[in-house]
Amino acid sequence: MTSVLPVVFVVSPESRQADDLAAALPGAEVVHVPGAEALLREAHVRPPAVALLHDRTPGVPLSEVLPLLRQRAELAGTHWLAVGQAGLGALLAAGADALVSDATPPAGLALQVRTLLARAAAHAEAQTRITRLQGRLDDWEHEERVRDQLVHMLVHDLKNPITAVLGLLEVVEDDDRVPEDARELVKIARDETQHLLHLSVNMLDVRKMQAGKMRLRPELVFSPMFGDVIAQARGDVGSGLRDRLVDVQVAPSLSPTRADPEILRRVLANLISNAMKHTATGGNIRIRVGQDGDQTHISVADDGEGIPEEDLPNLFAAFEQSRLTLHGRFDTGMGLAFCKLAVEEHGGRIWVESERGVGTTFTLTLPLAVDNEDEDDFVELLS
Incomplete structure (x- = not known):
């Protein structure tokens, strides 16, 4: 594949300056541009990697043209090098990237241009990567x-x-x-x-x-409501629970917890269903609700086969499930992924503890209702 040489503009009244730079810079295509109007036209057709702006170029001042050029998207990677003496301040204020004296020999000027070309190449490569990543x-x-x-x-x-x-x-x-x-x-x-x-x-x-x-629809949940939610979740699981021994204990007089009862019901239904799938007929499932400090703890435990240790880290990820189950039924793993997202949306957390041959316990926490709004709701419920 033929490599394309980077384009360098030399904006100057004399073509000799472009010829001298071309001789000292064989790795680039040096183009002589006689003035500001030609620069506007040529830069649109062939965006240069580097443009040398000689301050003594007649016609429209380059310091007036440069701000317009810098606004063009196709010239975002162009580096502008001001060359001269008296008018360099105006070019710098207009947006020139570097300054160099017009007394600099062609070899020194070529060295400066090579540095700017390297920066332009790096910018072009970065833009290509950004475009590719944006496409992905x-x-x-x-x-x-x-x-x-x-x-x-x-x-x-x-x-x-x-x-x-x-x-x-x-x-x-x-x-x-x-x-x-x-x-x-x-x-x-x-x-x-x-x-x-x-x-x-x-x-x-x-x-x-x-x-x-x-969006959650939180309410104040007390001990009796926790019992109702668990009963509804058990009903959602289906008749398979008839073959399991389910023990539910909800601590009395729990402080109010702010939670969405319907979402909590779905979470518990998934956890109870998971426990049922991992226990044989006649197995035990224990559901406990209590409080510790400023949190409500809910656990669903079973005495089933347990979950292999290597499966635990990814258990709450979508489309992941334990490879060891008694039911042999295909599952997407979405149930536990839903539980994790729902609990975290409430401001709580969920984790699992399991031992092979002993059983598995899923525990989730929910923060208590402690703000003024919750206290007002609590008073209204009691009145």
């Missing part, structure tokens, strides 16, 4: 928009039929005319349909939270 960023943003639209479309298109199927399966399961062996199959189909509904909704909510589009 644009492609990524386009893919993210398409992905968001696809997820949104899929969830909304799937949610209604899945809900309808779930309702029909509940009706069939409760029908006394259904044989007992068939009822068990209907129960399995109902649980799997419930799982599919959770998967789709979690995908949408994770995308919303990552984009900052999900």
Whole structure:
């Protein structure tokens, strides 16, 4: 591939100055430009890497033209070198990058130009990299928009039929005319349909939270409400919990916690569902709600197979899940990703502790309601 030589303008009334520089600068294409008007025209056609502006150039003063040239986007990487004696101050004030005496020999001038050419080359390379990275960023943003639209479309298109199927399966399961062996199959189909509904909704909510589009609707949550939220979350998980021993303990007289009950219900449903998936029939699931200092602690523990240590660091990432599960069901990992985003949106945190063969405990914290607005709400509730 033929390399393109960098272009150097010599704006001067005498072409001899351009010829002398060309002889001392074989690695560049030196172009003589006789005046300001020619400079405006030539710079538009062939943006130079470096332009030497001789202060004694007749016609329109170069100090008046230079500010206009510096505003052009195509000349952003051009370096302007003022050459002369008396008029250099005006060129410097107009935006010249460097000054040099017109008594400087061609070899010295060529050395100065080479330095500016190196800077221009570095600027051009940086601009190329920026353009390439911007192109990648644009492609990524386009893919993210398409992905968001696809997820949104899929969830909304799937949610209604899945809900309808779930309702029909509940009706069939409760029908006394259904044989007992068939009822068990209907129960399995109902649980799997419930799982599919959770998967789709979690995908949408994770995308919303990552984009900052999900807004919490916090309320003051007391001990009885925590019990109600847990009961609703258990109902969301489905009939599979009938085969597990679920022990719920909510400390009495808890100080009010500001949280979105519906989002908290979804978080607990995901954690309880996760515990159920990792325990065999007859396994134990323990749910505890208490307070320590200025935080409410909620834990969901099971005595299942536990999670391999190497899976723990990425457990809350989207599309990640433990490779060791008892249910053998495909999962997107969106449930735990949703839990982490939702808890952090509340100002809390969530973590997991697990031991192979012993069980797993997920714990989340929520800050107590302590500001004046919360105190007013509390008084209003008691009055």
